[in-house]
Amino acid sequence: MRKLWIEFKAFALGGNMLDLALGFIMGTAFAAVVQSLAKNLLMQLVAAIFGKPDFSRFSLTLNGAEIRYGAFLTDFLNFLMMAAVLFVMVKLMKKIGLGNFRAQGQMECPFCKEFVSSDALICKWCTAELEPAMVDQEEERRRHSFRRAAPEQV
Structure with a gap:
């Protein structure tokens, strides 16, 4: 008991x-x-x-x-x-900026078929660039700032 x-x-x-x-x-x-x-x-x-x-x-x-x-x-x-x-x-x-309105859940990477966060910009397994289902203005700004900060891959 x-x-x-x-x-x-x-x-x-x-x-x-x-x-x-x-x-x-x-x-x-x-x-x-x-x-x-x-x-x-x-x-x-x-x-x-x-x-x-x-x-x-x-x-x-x-x-x-x-x-x-x-x-x-x-x-x-x-x-x-x-x-x-x-x-x-x-x-x-x-x-x-109140509340957490980020996407919940996971999606399948179209390249390596592993599951990643549904709002991921880059697959953590194969590092392929992903397109989230819905990208708002804040997410678009974050994506562009990430691309500028990241070195170009050859």
Whole structure:
């Protein structure tokens, strides 16, 4: 029983599990902020423009069935606004240098077929120059400065 407790404690308090729990908690809090911004600010701007805080009252009756297209329209607008807010917040955080927005995972080197980091510029096994899947402006600057610093290979 004691051995089982020691294994459980190592599992529950291990780095990966703790990181996952903290990430989940922070993600939930961040989602609440984004949702509040979209609902309490942006939807109120929609209400100021269209005169209604949402469109849930809009419906259509067809063969005795009520089709509430207004509720769908409201939910769709909420989704679009939350996605836009999240996009802008992530872009701002990335621009000011908060957070780690580097690619995660690995990719296969097309030359030697070994696995390297997905944001690698040069394969650590065969030293071939790689093209990352998505290169942003910061990464492009880093790549050019690396090429200038590295001696030309013959």
